[in-house]
Amino acid sequence: MKKITTAAMAIGAVAVLALAGCSSSTRGSTTGSGSTPTGGSTGTAAASQFPTFPAGSTIGVSLPQKTSENWVLAEGLFNTQLTAAGFKPMVNFANNGVSDQQNQIQAMITAGAKVIVVGAIDGSQLGSQLQAAKQAGITIIAYDRLLTNTPDVDMYVAYDNYKVGQLQGQALLDGLKAKKTDGPPWNIELIAGSPDDANSKPFFDGAMSVLQPKIDDGTLKIPSGQKTQQQVATQGWLAKNAQNRMDAILAANYASGTKLDGILSPNDTLARAALTSVKNAGLPNPVITGQDSELESIPLIADGTQYSTINKDTGKFVTQVVDIIKQIQQGQTIQFNDTKSYNNGVKVVPAFLLPPMLVTQANVCTAYDPATSPSASKAALATDYCKSKG
Numbered sequence: 001m002k003k004i005t006t007a008a009m010a011i012g013a014v015a016v017l018a019l020a021g022c023s024s025s026t027r028g029s030t031t032g033s034g035s036t037p038t039g040g041s042t043g044t045a046a047a048s049q050f051p052t053f054p055a056g057s058t059i060g061v062s063l064p065q066k067t068s069e070n071w072v073l074a075e076g077l078f079n080t081q082l083t084a085a086g087f088k089p090m091v092n093f094a095n096n097g098v099s100d101q102q103n104q105i106q107a108m109i110t111a112g113a114k115v116i117v118v119g120a121i122d123g124s125q126l127g128s129q130l131q132a133a134k135q136a137g138i139t140i141i142a143y144d145r146l147l148t149n150t151p152d153v154d155m156y157v158a159y160d161n162y163k164v165g166q167l168q169g170q171a172l173l174d175g176l177k178a179k180k181t182d183g184p185p186w187n188i189e190l191i192a193g194s195p196d197d198a199n200s201k202p203f204f205d206g207a208m209s210v211l212q213p214k215i216d217d218g219t220l221k222i223p224s225g226q227k228t229q230q231q232v233a234t235q236g237w238l239a240k241n242a243q244n245r246m247d248a249i250l251a252a253n254y255a256s257g258t259k260l261d262g263i264l265s266p267n268d269t270l271a272r273a274a275l276t277s278v279k280n281a282g283l284p285n286p287v288i289t290g291q292d293s294e295l296e297s298i299p300l301i302a303d304g305t306q307y308s309t310i311n312k313d314t315g316k317f318v319t320q321v322v323d324i325i326k327q328i329q330q331g332q333t334i335q336f337n338d339t340k341s342y343n344n345g346v347k348v349v350p351a352f353l354l355p356p357m358l359v360t361q362a363n364v365c366t367a368y369d370p371a372t373s374p375s376a377s378k379a380a381l382a383t384d385y386c387k388s389k390g
């Protein structure tokens, strides 16, 4: 894998600073308690804030279930990049749920890990393990998903989740304007992610910040009447749950000629599930959003079946986390670019946010950076597909 140069990272960081400065609402805890107003701002942790440790130490990475391709990619990248940086990686999936993840974090503490990176199944259920980790002098990094209702998390590294939602909401509107010229009004249905994932709320809130005004003024209609995050949630991010819900909605509301113009889907896995449901019902292809740029969805974006996805390059993401771990190990100062937005219900967690990118048919051929793994394979797939279609 080609390494990102320091200069490139610096340019990226400036772009991220600019982006974070534009954020405008609290992205954190799903509890609703203790939220502070937001707007990202830059900040630097005191150099002594995180304990240093010897090169070659064990680093724990606790990942959730394999609910989407990004987590599987992260496993390989953490192993490769941590090893290349001289650390001993201990990377686990919590395939059997929350108690599995709790046990794994405990095992990482026992193994003497100096940093534990957590992509939580349910970020509110790890309090005692994180407390034990802190007591052992371990630095805790929340990866992708915020760890909530605990003081024992040192930082959050993620793509800007609220921005992801805004891009999805805007893409749905833009797609409807471009493809469904017999409207407005347009009929849409909403899908949200798993309620135990702290990201589901900023994804949904970001999208609704764009869609709600258009629902209010009658441009968009929701024939099922299911509008709240709770009503439209997909437990466990499971495709079968989204498909079953969509099957029921289509049977109840679209069986006698009502047109379905669009679907807000929070990720690619659920978008493909919803498209299967629509196809089985014999309805025309709706405008549908997604996220993750999964290999199976890139051809669907290229041929227009799925209107949009989001590129959150897992290679750049893992590199960012590994760079931070190296800085902690060497006692360097950690630069954050948002020290206001992520209140986890107990405290504001300093964050380093990366900028997500919208991908549609218009930019899919060039959207993926061939210099970063696994975007190399996405870039190859996209360019091959684009070439074959001329």
Ligand code: BGC
Pocket (backbone or CB within 6 Å): 066, 067, 068, 070, 144, 145, 193, 197, 199, 237, 266, 267, 268, 291, 292
């Ligand atoms: C991630 C998404 C992913 C979803 C399901 C979220 O926390 O941010 O990228 O699609 O989990 O795995």
